[in-house]
Amino acid sequence: MSRYNAREIEPKWQKTWEDAQVFRARIDRTKPKYYVLEMFPYPSGRIHIGHGRNYVMGDVVARFKRAMGFNVLHPMGWDAFGMPAENAAMEQKSHPAKWTYANIETMKAQLKLLGLSVDWSREFATCDPAYYKHQQKMFLDFHRLGLVARKEANVNWDPVDHTVLANEQVIDGRGWRSGALVEQRKLTQWFFRISDMAEELLTALDGLERWPDKVRLMQRNWIGKSEGARVTFALTDAKHKSLEIFTTRPDTLFGASFCAIAPDHPIAQEIAKTNAGLKNFIVECKRHGTTAAEIETAEKMGFDTGLRAKHPFVAGATLPVYVANFVLMEYGLGAIFGCPAHDQRDLDFARKYGLPVPAVVVPAGEDPQTFSVGTEAYFGDGVLANSDFMNGMSVEDAKRAVIAKLEGMGAGKRTITYRLRDWGVSRQRYWGCPIPMIHCASCGVVPVPDKDLPVTLPEDATFDQPGNPLDRHPTWKNVVCARCGKLARRETDTMDTFVDSSWYFARFCDAQAPGPTNKEAVDYWLPVDQYIGGVEHAILHLLYSRFFTRAMRKAGYAGLSEPFAGLFTQGMITHETYKDPDGKYLFPEEIEKRDDIAVKRGTNHRVTIGAVEKMSKSKKNVVPPEAVADTFGVDAARWFMMSDSPPERDSEWSEAGIEGAWRYVQRVWRMVDEALPHLPGFGAAAPDGFGEAAIAVRQVTHRTIAAVTDDLERFRFNKAVARLYEFVNALSDFKPEGDDGQWARREALETLTILMNPMVPHLAEECWQALGAATMAVNAPWPKAEAALTRQDTVTIAIQVNGKRRAEIDMAKDSDAKTVEAAVLAMDTVAKAIDGRRVKKVIIVANRIANVVVELSGA
């Protein structure tokens, strides 16, 4: 008996696949296409097994679809621009390119170890000018189409990374990479006009049926559509004639007791010029952060501007206009009217400053004369009161009525506001795609002519100090104006790296295309049929890509709007964490487990076993793929990753788990190896008839085909694995006798081999070859379940009496209700359970259950 040696067998098959170039994808219109893509990696150093799950999952899909007859595209590349490279360059006194390409080399070798069915001929790195020159071209095209804007705006400034961040990259008031508290700065920046597409990006979410609801909901919330009205308040002041506010509750206009504007609202800024008190107040507002805790505890603060706003409907009534710390310039119009009775913040504010709290929406069952609000605002539904022409209306009717009236008076109109901001893409960093623009003293902003592309990064930049290396480079930014020929300055900002990843999937369709995309290839391969990645990109990358694809369509580079037809967000791999007595983290290989305790390897020092957490370098709870491949083989790792948890959930990596997977690999090989001498030849004709035992095995075989196919189709890898375990268990119990039995055994083993191939491709190749196939398993078609063998002739029907299971009975499938009822009532066990009570009725669910309902004794 030969033992399965993964360390020799796995590299052998990887080489065979590579030599035969089996994963090379080509346009082939005789087959349906299938584009599988995992979110491409950032080359940060080394991968650990936690990264692997994502790629293995994609690989299982790719290999499965391939066997199902699809023309599969499964590419890989590198999201290679970004801050870590620059930080590493600063620390190691090296160059970001050197660091990045070294990491790519390491990680590529590690990925190859996993035996992925990737078409490596399409590989590229986004930091290659051959890639980013196309990005610059598209930037210029988008600029021409009005999709790019340069504007002054309040931006998020990361004081540690010395760069601007997009809203999506600020988490809890801190930079998503540096963790530094973000400051607000007013800067002139480049923006993609994503907010113009807010409505389209929102409604198109409904069409993304193969996306998780969770992700669609997150995008919906992020886009944040609010329907309401803008209302113009006339001001009593001669200098400032009117104030425009946005509200989603115009129905509560009669409950208004003040107006409030943001500290950076133009009117506030104007008054602050001559009012030192307000100026100080505005400075005070800016000092407060925006972290969750600070918002929770922040007190409402206001400064009375002295301005008074006239109520649009109540002659003679005026409202004080405050500058308030809780009003945001970025949302709506930066101005509100305060209705304390029906908004908690307005109520807190009104109580603090002693403003009136008139209630205008009264909950059902409350008396409008006596209903009042204490410390809790009422924002539920109800009936309008104290509101003149709206009295007695529902909230919805009142909204319509008041908007109509305001529109009639020219004092307001129905408006839709979105939370989504334009995407600021300027970054004051070196390691990114240069923005191809020129600043000329006489011509203003001038695009770099297409013929001068790419604008490449200078290699001799310095990284020994913070700030933008491009800006301080002695010569790089000197350029002649493309319009007037005078000396001008190059744009020294680079693009947000999320731009790089917003179109790479289109580039993969033809990575050698002379333009940004090859239209024929893009039309053939896109959309991505199955995209796989972490849910952490639910908003950032996935929203940007949806925008970018639309922009590419407008510019003629793509023929569709939605790049990803199917999305799957996979869970993380977690692992226990270990700490030595000093509180320092230890790698799993540094510890040794003895019974329930852990000690430092080779010592008696007790190690604390900490929480199970997402694998990360900082917690040291990582497992290198090389070590796993060496001891257990890659197939065992792949099998374990697919078996342990449902793919969307987190999965814990454990030594026991990988050992279990390794046992499976050995067991399958042993089973094939032991069967070989007894089996008929590969492709031998089926015998004339099958005995009972052989038929039973064939039934298991074909039912397994049906089940595993369905499970893989639906991304239920853990169930597919469980089915295959059951199959192997059944085969182990099978003791074939006669030619028919041996033929059925061969059929079963061949089937098993191909069914498990997507998960354990090296083992499958080895088995396939041993079974005598002349072709590779990777090219073998997926087996088909024969209906005659999957059909169930008898079914087990559970019998309940008053809903409690009392017995079961085997019946011919699809027996009619009368037959089942008669058979059930004839059973001794049933009679015993009925115990002489009167049978009220018998409920029969075909092929499943019979419930005998009897009178309750004594009731």
Add this chain to the structure above:
RNA sequence: GGCCCCUUGGCGGAACUGGUAGACGCAACGGACUUAAAAUCCGUCGUUCGCAAGGACGUGCCGGUUCGAGUCCGGCAGGGGCCACCA
């Protein structure tokens, strides 16, 4: 604060659209083989009562709908996610 999701044995998890809860794996335990160990094979494995046959209880908690609820509805608790002074 708003919105959303989750909660099933010692553990990971099965259970299609309301129809036999606990598939499959891991761990554990008992046994066989072995000088011994590993590997392998056979068996047990939700709790509980019982010699057994069999019974009772059981899917976070309380209640409801139903012949029947892990699954549907209402409430509560715990855990997680996203957004967040968003008007």
